Amino acid sequence: MPQSRSSSLSSSNPANAPQVRHLKALGDDTWKNKVEKVNAEFFHLTYGTIVAQLCEEYAGDYARVNGELFQIGYNLGVRLIEDFLARTALPRCDTFLKTSEVVSKCAFKIFLNLTPEVAHWNAARDSFDLVFGENPLAEHVELPPGASGQLWFSNVLCGVLRGALEMVQLDCDVEFVSDTLRGDMSTDIRVKLNKVLRDEIPAGED
Amino acid sequence: MCRFLKHLKPLTVMTFAVFALPWRFTRGWVLCELCIYSGMAPPGLIYTSRADTGGIQETAQDDTVYVSRLYSESLLSKRNEVSLSAMCFLYQGIIAHFHKRSKTLQEFEGMLSEFGAKIGLRLLELLNFRSSISPTSASAASAANTARSNVYSSNISTPNLTKPSANSVAVRDSANLSDPQLDHSSSSMSAATPVTQEKRTSNTTANTASTVATGTTTPHNKNEYLSEHITKMKRRDLKILDILQFIHSTLWSYLFRHVSDDLVKSSERSNEFMIIDNNPILTQFINPSFNHNGSCDYFVCGIISGFLNNAGFPCDVTAHPVPQGEFERRTVFLIKFNDQVVERETLRYG
Amino acid sequence: MSIEAILIVNKSGGLIYHRDFNNKTSATHLNGNDYLILASTVHSVFAIASQVTPKALKLSPPKIDFTIPYHPYVGVPNPNSSNTSNRRTVSSQKLGSFKGPDFFNGPFTSWNKSGIRQLITDHFTMYIYQSLTGLKFVALGSSVAVLGKNAAVSNEVADNFLRKVYCVYSEYVMKDPFYSLEMPIKSKTFDQSVKSLVDNLL
Numbered sequence: 001m002p003q004s005r006s007s008s009l010s011s012s013n014p015a016n017a018p019q020v021r022h023l024k025a026l027g028d029d030t031w032k033n034k035v036e037k038v039n040a041e042f043f044h045l046t047y048g049t050i051v052a053q054l055c056e057e058y059a060g061d062y063a064r065v066n067g068e069l070f071q072i073g074y075n076l077g078v079r080l081i082e083d084f085l086a087r088t089a090l091p092r093c094d095t096f097l098k099t100s101e102v103v104s105k106c107a108f109k110i111f112l113n114l115t116p117e118v119a120h121w122n123a124a125r126d127s128f129d130l131v132f133g134e135n136p137l138a139e140h141v142e143l144p145p146g147a148s149g150q151l152w153f154s155n156v157l158c159g160v161l162r163g164a165l166e167m168v169q170l171d172c173d174v175e176f177v178s179d180t181l182r183g184d185m186s187t188d189i190r191v192k193l194n195k196v197l198r199d200e201i202p203a204g205e206d
Numbered sequence: 207m208c209r210f211l212k213h214l215k216p217l218t219v220m221t222f223a224v225f226a227l228p229w230r231f232t233r234g235w236v237l238c239e240l241c242i243y244s245g246m247a248p249p250g251l252i253y254t255s256r257a258d259t260g261g262i263q264e265t266a267q268d269d270t271v272y273v274s275r276l277y278s279e280s281l282l283s284k285r286n287e288v289s290l291s292a293m294c295f296l297y298q299g300i301i302a303h304f305h306k307r308s309k310t311l312q313e314f315e316g317m318l319s320e321f322g323a324k325i326g327l328r329l330l331e332l333l334n335f336r337s338s339i340s341p342t343s344a345s346a347a348s349a350a351n352t353a354r355s356n357v358y359s360s361n362i363s364t365p366n367l368t369k370p371s372a373n374s375v376a377v378r379d380s381a382n383l384s385d386p387q388l389d390h391s392s393s394s395m396s397a398a399t400p401v402t403q404e405k406r407t408s409n410t411t412a413n414t415a416s417t418v419a420t421g422t423t424t425p426h427n428k429n430e431y432l433s434e435h436i437t438k439m440k441r442r443d444l445k446i447l448d449i450l451q452f453i454h455s456t457l458w459s460y461l462f463r464h465v466s467d468d469l470v471k472s473s474e475r476s477n478e479f480m481i482i483d484n485n486p487i488l489t490q491f492i493n494p495s496f497n498h499n500g501s502c503d504y505f506v507c508g509i510i511s512g513f514l515n516n517a518g519f520p521c522d523v524t525a526h527p528v529p530q531g532e533f534e535r536r537t538v539f540l541i542k543f544n545d546q547v548v549e550r551e552t553l554r555y556g
Numbered sequence: 557m558s559i560e561a562i563l564i565v566n567k568s569g570g571l572i573y574h575r576d577f578n579n580k581t582s583a584t585h586l587n588g589n590d591y592l593i594l595a596s597t598v599h600s601v602f603a604i605a606s607q608v609t610p611k612a613l614k615l616s617p618p619k620i621d622f623t624i625p626y627h628p629y630v631g632v633p634n635p636n637s638s639n640t641s642n643r644r645t646v647s648s649q650k651l652g653s654f655k656g657p658d659f660f661n662g663p664f665t666s667w668n669k670s671g672i673r674q675l676i677t678d679h680f681t682m683y684i685y686q687s688l689t690g691l692k693f694v695a696l697g698s699s700v701a702v703l704g705k706n707a708a709v710s711n712e713v714a715d716n717f718l719r720k721v722y723c724v725y726s727e728y729v730m731k732d733p734f735y736s737l738e739m740p741i742k743s744k745t746f747d748q749s750v751k752s753l754v755d756n757l758l
Contacts (some may be wrong), residue, residue, distance in 0.1 A: 031289070035289045035290070035291070036289070036290040036291075036315070037287035037288065037289055037290060038287065038288060038289075038290050038293045038462075038487070039286075039287065039319065039460060039461065039463065040284075040286035040287050040288045041283070041286065042293070042460070042461055043292065043293050043296065044286045045325050045329075046293075046296060046297070046300070047296060049321060049324045049325055050300055050303070050321070052324070053321065053324075071304055072299045072300075072302075073299075075294070075299060075302060076295050076298070076299045079295065079298070080291075080295050083291050083295070110289060110291075110293060111288065111289050111292040112288050112289070112292055113286070113288060113289070114288060137417070140276060140281075141276075141280055142274055142276045156296075156299075201323060
């Protein structure tokens, strides 16, 4: 069932603008002054090597490689969220829109120095896309023939997002929808909220 | 020429181009912009590409025509950064992944080492290239800044041949490499060069393009190639000490933003050398228990051994935690060269 | 304020870390089992407390500001202090992946809106800091906070301090590949960092 997708809400809603500016400022300031950094190329090389190794190991079963990358990302995400919360101490997001802004302006900025755009909200306002220009983890990467239609190179990011959001009681489905490595126009990750895990919200928060 | 090169494996092409072809001849060829694949190269086939095409094209009639955009990407150092947290989390994920698959500690260390070797072999080519950038190349101000600091650091820091028992002097190149101001100066210099972002198709929004731009710390001219700034390739290191110096200064500062804390030759055995890191940054958060003491450092061992093995210096590299004074995580990377290497050195250089 | 003990309770109420910092005699020392009971009791009472809010408050909630102001250099050496040895420690001490002299330098919102934040008794004071993920950091302080403004300030200092313990936890426990989630923490580096936080508090 085709759902109408609209462009980013945040820029159109003036009430959200100061909040968004504050988040962006927080993300920028934390990145600039409070985070120790390493060479990004080393990071990309390491990540690329693990993907290549998995492809070799599973001998062309790219669905399994995607699954393995997702799993690695999931285990990473459930830990990474603690680092993010300790660093920023942001209050709980009251709307999914706020969640999208926090993820794009703060989280990606602080860890990877990237600010993806939030776009393609669906009509029910429970799904958005994170749009990157280029594939964020792919530097000097070319997919082997055969993988182009099947492998999501940066699938670890989906796992990270799913794990991290689950720890703050948001059950989401996160998946890639397009990838510049495959020849698409942009690299898009779709985040869809299934439900808020109200039972697991820690006591003491209203 | 194209057809001939088409049938060679990528690594062979790289070696061939580096050692055989004069640069002026290859300048016109985009092929000479040697790309370091992250292991995803199509086996055995090289495709020529045109510099002006920016994307992957597949013709409708004949889908064997495949123009890779990999060749039009510049190898100039972009000096981008990610957070140490992200790197450590990724590293932790990789270790957990290997730990699950290995049954013994030796197997785990071996897997980690093999993994690092793949990175080491790529860094050998890449860093040699980048350190060949001529310092006088005016248009490569930002690129040269990186390369100059790498080239000069290997000249400044003298080889340390003290016995391991004596107090080793830390050979730190303080001014250029560990200075975070370098990032800002290089970015301001490169801002002067015209920035031409590769034009993607009209479907992408302007916002996306600007997002990509803000993501990188140094806006770089995408059409500026590494090869344009090289007039003379750096000669391959043939002496043990030269290549170890390169590791100690250039490789270490590429990986960890500082030169390694010491480079020591063993007094007991002629084929053993040690590189010392007082505080390995990747493993600083990992709890050193007697089960895994030093095992997680085998990744860096792998990088060093991949680097040396592919440079023609077959060796074994192991990691040993040796706390000293205030440095509790001090690690010694022991490099044991094969006997043939030492023999060769003695024959050639006496 | 001196810290006697620190406990970390996971989201299911299990104790994953406890450490004593006092040198009292073993007579007053709790054993391991007692700490487990203490942790689960704190966890349950915390949850019950959040349910005990009077109905009247729930109907017309007063505007409570949950922002905790920043108290500089709680638990880390102060680079501006006149103490020269302190300055030397600051330059040599690095906070892992946190850049700068302190883990954070601004006010922050408390996630703990209706649970117990501070428990004042005649013999000790207990401070509780809960993260968004349900992890509770409990500090037992020896001094008795007098009710009123002092109690509020000491609570703020404790929140600042416990957030730093949270930062240290995210560094040395979360980044350790050999640590399984929700399990007891057995990390030497974590112990050392927590100890240095407590030492710098005095």
